[in-house]
Amino acid sequence: MRYLIRRLLEALVVFFGISLVIYAMTYVLPGDPVAALAGDRPLAPSVVRALREQHHLDEPLLSQYGHYLAGLLHGDLGTDFNGRSVAEQMADRWPVTLKLALTAWGIEAVVGIGLGVLAGLRRGTWTDRTVLAFTIGATSVPVFVLAYTAQVVLGVKLGLFPVAGNADGWPTSYLLPALCVAAFGLASVSRLVRAEVIENLRADYARTAVAKGLSQRRVVGIHVLRNSLVPAVTYLAIDLGYLLGGTVIIEGVFNLPGIGQLLFQAIRAHAGPTVVGVSTALILIFLAASVLVDLLNSLLDPRIRHD
Amino acid sequence: MFTASASLSLALVLALAGCSGGTQGGSGSAKDGGFSVAVGEPDHLTPGRSTVGWDQLRVLFAPLVKVDQQGKVSYVQARSVTSADAKHWTIKLRSGWTFHNGEAVTAQSYADAWNATAYGPNGWAANGQLAGIEGYAALNPAKGTPKTKTLSGVQVVDATTLKVTLTSPDSQFPLQLTPNQTGFYPMPKAAFTNPAAYDKKPIGNGPFKMTSAWTADKGTTVSDYAAYKGTKPKSSAITFKSYTDLNTAYTDALAGNTDVIGVPVSKYGQVKADFGDRVFTYEAPSLEFMGLPLFDKRFQDVRLRKALSMAIDRSAVNKAIYGGLYTPATSLTPPSEVGAETDLCDACTYDPTEAKKLLAEAGGWSGELTITYPGGLGLDELYKAVANQIRQNLGIDKVTAQPTADWAEFSEKVIGKKVTGLSHAHWGALYPSMQNTLRGIFTKAGGCVCSNYSAAAVDTLLRQADSETDAAAAQRLYNDVQKRILQDFPVIPLFYGSYIYAATDRVSGVTVGPADVELTQIAAAG
Numbered sequence: 001m002r003y004l005i006r007r008l009l010e011a012l013v014v015f016f017g018i019s020l021v022i023y024a025m026t027y028v029l030p031g032d033p034v035a036a037l038a039g040d041r042p043l044a045p046s047v048v049r050a051l052r053e054q055h056h057l058d059e060p061l062l063s064q065y066g067h068y069l070a071g072l073l074h075g076d077l078g079t080d081f082n083g084r085s086v087a088e089q090m091a092d093r094w095p096v097t098l099k100l101a102l103t104a105w106g107i108e109a110v111v112g113i114g115l116g117v118l119a120g121l122r123r124g125t126w127t128d129r130t131v132l133a134f135t136i137g138a139t140s141v142p143v144f145v146l147a148y149t150a151q152v153v154l155g156v157k158l159g160l161f162p163v164a165g166n167a168d169g170w171p172t173s174y175l176l177p178a179l180c181v182a183a184f185g186l187a188s189v190s191r192l193v194r195a196e197v198i199e200n201l202r203a204d205y206a207r208t209a210v211a212k213g214l215s216q217r218r219v220v221g222i223h224v225l226r227n228s229l230v231p232a233v234t235y236l237a238i239d240l241g242y243l244l245g246g247t248v249i250i251e252g253v254f255n256l257p258g259i260g261q262l263l264f265q266a267i268r269a270h271a272g273p274t275v276v277g278v279s280t281a282l283i284l285i286f287l288a289a290s291v292l293v294d295l296l297n298s299l300l301d302p303r304i305r306h307d
Numbered sequence: 308m309f310t311a312s313a314s315l316s317l318a319l320v321l322a323l324a325g326c327s328g329g330t331q332g333g334s335g336s337a338k339d340g341g342f343s344v345a346v347g348e349p350d351h352l353t354p355g356r357s358t359v360g361w362d363q364l365r366v367l368f369a370p371l372v373k374v375d376q377q378g379k380v381s382y383v384q385a386r387s388v389t390s391a392d393a394k395h396w397t398i399k400l401r402s403g404w405t406f407h408n409g410e411a412v413t414a415q416s417y418a419d420a421w422n423a424t425a426y427g428p429n430g431w432a433a434n435g436q437l438a439g440i441e442g443y444a445a446l447n448p449a450k451g452t453p454k455t456k457t458l459s460g461v462q463v464v465d466a467t468t469l470k471v472t473l474t475s476p477d478s479q480f481p482l483q484l485t486p487n488q489t490g491f492y493p494m495p496k497a498a499f500t501n502p503a504a505y506d507k508k509p510i511g512n513g514p515f516k517m518t519s520a521w522t523a524d525k526g527t528t529v530s531d532y533a534a535y536k537g538t539k540p541k542s543s544a545i546t547f548k549s550y551t552d553l554n555t556a557y558t559d560a561l562a563g564n565t566d567v568i569g570v571p572v573s574k575y576g577q578v579k580a581d582f583g584d585r586v587f588t589y590e591a592p593s594l595e596f597m598g599l600p601l602f603d604k605r606f607q608d609v610r611l612r613k614a615l616s617m618a619i620d621r622s623a624v625n626k627a628i629y630g631g632l633y634t635p636a637t638s639l640t641p642p643s644e645v646g647a648e649t650d651l652c653d654a655c656t657y658d659p660t661e662a663k664k665l666l667a668e669a670g671g672w673s674g675e676l677t678i679t680y681p682g683g684l685g686l687d688e689l690y691k692a693v694a695n696q697i698r699q700n701l702g703i704d705k706v707t708a709q710p711t712a713d714w715a716e717f718s719e720k721v722i723g724k725k726v727t728g729l730s731h732a733h734w735g736a737l738y739p740s741m742q743n744t745l746r747g748i749f750t751k752a753g754g755c756v757c758s759n760y761s762a763a764a765v766d767t768l769l770r771q772a773d774s775e776t777d778a779a780a781a782q783r784l785y786n787d788v789q790k791r792i793l794q795d796f797p798v799i800p801l802f803y804g805s806y807i808y809a810a811t812d813r814v815s816g817v818t819v820g821p822a823d824v825e826l827t828q829i830a831a832a833g
Contacts, residue, residue: 029716032715036715040756044435045447083351093524156561159562162564165564251551253552257523265551268713
């Protein structure tokens with residue numbers, strides 16, 4: 001409990017520090033956000049001035065950040081340059097990204113661990129080699145190549161999946177993008193698990209268990225598997241944080257209005273409040289994920305303790 | 308979608324994430340007489356505020372004036388737009404037309420909308436379109452808040468008569484009232500009672516009406532307005548689908564999920580192969596060119612500027628980068644602008660021998676030559692190709708194409724005169740008049756972030772053309788202006804842009820004109 005409180009307090013400090021840093025980073029991006037807003041069509045000088053005033057762009061950094069924090073204390077996350085509320089946009093977009101990320105994460109966990117165990121148990125057989133070839137393939141193809149190819153082949157040519165958008169809802173609209181997102185992590189998880197399984201099968205406790213006459217299933221299922229999962233769980237938990245914020249490319253290719261695209265567009269528009277809001281949420285998720293890793297690991301391996 | 312390459316920056320920069328589907332579902336969008344169109348996520352839909360919502364606004368609103376594919380000017384909501392001196396204009400409206408909520412479209416609807424757009428503190432994007440009207444300056448003071456809220460030059464005479472006084476004679480005023488000049492659309496009273504709601508669900512005077520508000524990142528479906536008094540649209544509904552990335556829209560159209568798309572530049576090379584005879588193009592009133600740092604002494608010699616221009620094989624670049632869909636520029640004003648002449652620019656012809664000779668006469672070039680362009684907009688291939696041609700054909704050792712991080716950084720560099728060589732430039736005219744392009748690029752007041760050029764002689768010639776009341780004579784004078792500018796050769800013209808659309812075989816009658824795609828002409832095969 002004390003551990004949790006400490007982590008939460010840390011999170012609060014991290015939040016204020018990071019939000020100021022991110023705000024400052026948006027602020028020092030080269031170029032004028034109002035110019036970015038207009039594109040290559042010039043705005044009238046009076047309009048530029050009015051927009052600057054509306055968004056406090058004519059004020060120094062700390063004063064801008066002050067406006068932002070003042071809003072925050074009233075529960076207002078601010079607006080982007082088009083007057084859309086950041087809170088509303090995040091509320092619209094988090095479900096999309098959550099569905100995508102959790103689907104991908106589920107695929108990573110289930111298929112990755114499954115393949116890893118399979119390859120580990122059948123080390124040196126053609127099953128192992130097939131898994132190896134597959135994982136090398138999955139990690140070496142850049143994600144956007146994979147995404148475009150999957151979209152054209154499976155979506156356009158074969159018509160197995162919707163090409164883009166989330167009109168068909170979960171899971172139909174999310175399966176193909178989730179598979180593309182999951183490919184890399186899935187391969188990594190299976191390699192991690194495979195190595196651990198091989199290691200643990202050779203460990204003294206596993207040999208002892210076998211010697212004591214426990215069934216193969218029980219040895220692998222309870223003892224080896226549990227011990228083999230520690231690195232995979234660490235990886236998966238960190239990857240969940242990454243998935244929630246790092247699906248920009250996939251969201252773009254599949255036209256899913258998620259958090260990644262929001263952040264990407266906001267950075268291009270130099271929209272401080274949006275960038276800070278989204279990144280802060282992402283940081284909190286990373287922090288939560290790392291707490292989760294610690295807790296899970298101490299459950300899986302009682303030797304890991306936090307007090 | 309706006310001009311082909313304006314959409315390049317606008318759609319890519321501003322369009323937020325979207326999704327296919329709208330309200331019709333992911334496929335079969337051409338049911339019940341309707342069809343679907345891919346658009347970027349609009350920033351606003353109030354006509355005077357929007358910078359991305361062109362496709363939607365052009366079907367929700369009827370313009371006063373329009374120009375057809377052949378350059379013929381005709382009236383829509385206006386009955387006539389007349390003036391004896393090009394300074395005092397009388398706009399007569401057709402009576403009996405109504406907004407989608409039943410309110411009559413009157414001269415007051417125009418005055419209200421124009422006043423709101425012209426009021427500087429509102430910060431509406433179309434504000435500058437009204438800058439020629441008397442009283443604009445009072446609404447947009449250099450500092451402080453304006454003392455008045457209405458344009459003194461706009462006078463409501465009766466329900467169907469509007470008198471407009473301009474600050475100086477402007478023969479092109481009727482062309483300024485065409486569909487893409489969204490600052491000139493009328494708005495009903497409802498727009499001012501609840502502006503936030505109106506911005507998501509504008510009530511217009513056009514052939515289609517919104518039945519539900521715009522859903523962020525998704526879109527909406529508009530249906531035909533039964534009481535519309537103008538030319539009836541060919542379909543009963545249009546579904547606008549919001550896309551983050553037009554490349555995705557392209558793939559979706561290939562799969563038959565979206566019927567009409569503006570083709571992204573990266574697909575120009577393959578669009579004919581993918582869509583065959585379902586590709587529709589119209590030469591846009593836009594000019595793709597390169598600006599020069601005329602304040603830099605190395606670029607003072609006109610022969611050097613011409614040498615750079617003649618070293619570029621425009622048709623080879625056009626084939627390689629744009630799949631031959633653009634037209635190499637041979638003048639400063641695109642031919643889709645009413646009365647614009649072409650074949651005026653000798654230095655726009657590819658002639659490496661002459662180019663080398665001119666460069667030698669100008670004293671050659673030493674050191675590095677850079678071409679600066681905004682990164683992230685898909686312009687890399689174009690400027691790499693241009694840089695290669697200048698390097699090879701002029702024998703300059705080091706010619707580099709340098710992207711900035713994004714548009715914001717690029718425009719800051721250009722405005723701040725921090726560009727040391729050639730720079731990317733584009734001008735899309737919002738109304739198809741030579742005046743717009745010439746004023747935009749080649750005068751101080753023009754505001755294009757591009758040319759660093761202005762000349763007293765050019766300003767005088769432009770004023771003459773502006774005050775000429777005879778249309779044909781005015782066109783002649785504008786052509787004289789561009790001939791005069793070409794003597795100075797202040798920019799390097801590259802291409803006239805194109806509006807390029809592709810459509811599924813479910814729709815017919817795809818028409819693209821000087822004001823971009825005409826969605827009201829498209830029929831769904833059902």
